[in-house]
Amino acid sequence: MQPPKPTPRPGKVSLRRYARLFRQDILSAQPGHLYRAWMAEFRTPFFRSYLCNDPVLTRLVLKERPDDFPKSNRIREGLAPLLGNSVFVTNGETWKRQRRIIDPAFEGGRLRDTFPAMWAAGEAAAARMAARAGESIDVEPETSHAAADVIFRTLFSIPIEDETASAVFEKFREHQRAQPVLNLGAVLPLPKWFPRFHSRETKRTARDIRALITRLTADRMDEIAAGTAPDDLATKIMTTADPVTGETFDTEEMVDQVAIFFLAGHETSASALAWTLYLLAMFPDWQDRVAAEATERLGTAPEFGVVSKLSVARDVFREALRLYPPVPMMVREAACPEHFRDREVPKGSQIVLSPWHQHRHERLWDRPDDFDPGRFATENGKTCLREAFMPFSAGQRVCTGAGFAMVEGPLLIAMLLRACRFELVAEKPAMPVAHLTVRGRDGIWLKVSRR
DSSP states (O other): OOOOOOSOOOOSOOHHHHHHHHHHOTTTTSOGGGGTOSEEEEEOSSOEEEEEOOHHHHHIIIIISGGGSOBOHHHHHHHHHHHTTOTTTOOHHHHHHHHHHHGGGGSHHHHHHHHHHHHHHHHHHHHHHHTTTTOEEEHHHHHHHHHHHHHHHHHHSOOTTSHHHHHHHHHHHHHHHHOOSOOHHHHSOOOTTSOOOOOHHHHHHHHHHHHHHHHHHHHHHHHHHHTOOOSSHHHHHHHOOOTTTOOOOOHHHHHHHHHHHHIIIIIHHHHHHHHHHHHHHHOHHHHHHHHHHHHHHOOSSOOGGGGGGOHHHHHHHHHHHHHSOSSOOEEEEOSSOEEETTEEEOTTOEEEEOHHHHTTOTTTSSSTTSOOGGGGGSHHHHHHHHHSOOBTBOGGGSOTTHHHHHHHHHHHHHHHHHHEEEEEOTTSOOOEEESSSEEEBTBOEEEEEEO
16 A cells, blocks of 8 residues: 555646646646656746756755755745745845754754743643544644644744734634645746735735734843843844844844744645654554654653654654655755756756655655655665755755654654554545645544544
């Protein structure tokens, strides 16, 4: 039995049919031959794009010459109302300055400091899930709740039940429903002055979220000034000065960064957790192994050392990230003419790096569509882990929260599996589609029971 994948994988398609399929769901639109190709070229009336699956090319773009392949401005078009000028969408010196301020908050020692808050969120999530025992539920709202709780506890030292945190969470769900995969500016070469035609709902929900985050940020600024601020991630980031310029984030800049922390740290984690639970329900032998490990090793107190002991949970979570990378595609832009695999790549071309394709590539991975957490102990798995695994991107633009996510994911999965058993709901199979992240087309439904 293989995990679900978008169906069908069409053969070669016309540009018109591809555009129609892409608009419906970018994953189902992907032709089958792209899971074997090292590189593919797409031409539109407005720009060229090149899908690069060859590890040599992804290494070149992400690690060896990242400044020559900045983030494409086409990606920021749809996200601008919410993310403003956040580290996710900036380039050049602005981005480097932002990372110099943000990165120290996510260093190893800080992860140890945030672990008790993460543990508390996991305990709350397990209790909520156990309370649903006997029900068949869509687990995506539950994993969204859990991931949001982790973010608020570690960033602002408040649980999801806090009034403002709860309001941000609800508004973000509205924003996700209102936010299309593509915006007009992403497909047409529009001048900066031309309106982007974001929907009224997209702009309203983004405005509401930013207003709530502004309140949290301004309150924290006051607490820092008064010397009463808790020692959490928000305080660390807001008090860290750029070692080059000596500048710190002002309130508006911090709102931009908190917006991306919430998007990246909540939305992507929720996707990964939900698909991991679904895979464990599909493969109960692995579910039992994770539950046994959790029962034996978790204990009852938040000891950071337990992270290294959850090896089965870590491999399971890693395999879920391989099969269902929360961000399925990343887009860079060629800053100068290039030559890739005997093809001329003009300046301005869009360079598509796709975890979705590379993680399932038939010429890289053994049995790429199979769920096998044990693969990472094999030579093929070890090689691909180094060269063809990029759920958090790679190189200098690797997600600053990648280490955070690899602590959070296995921990929450272990805590949920220690408390509950999950089974498939036969009449409601999951089907992956891409919204802001890879989610279930009609949710991800599982039956919950207590262990």
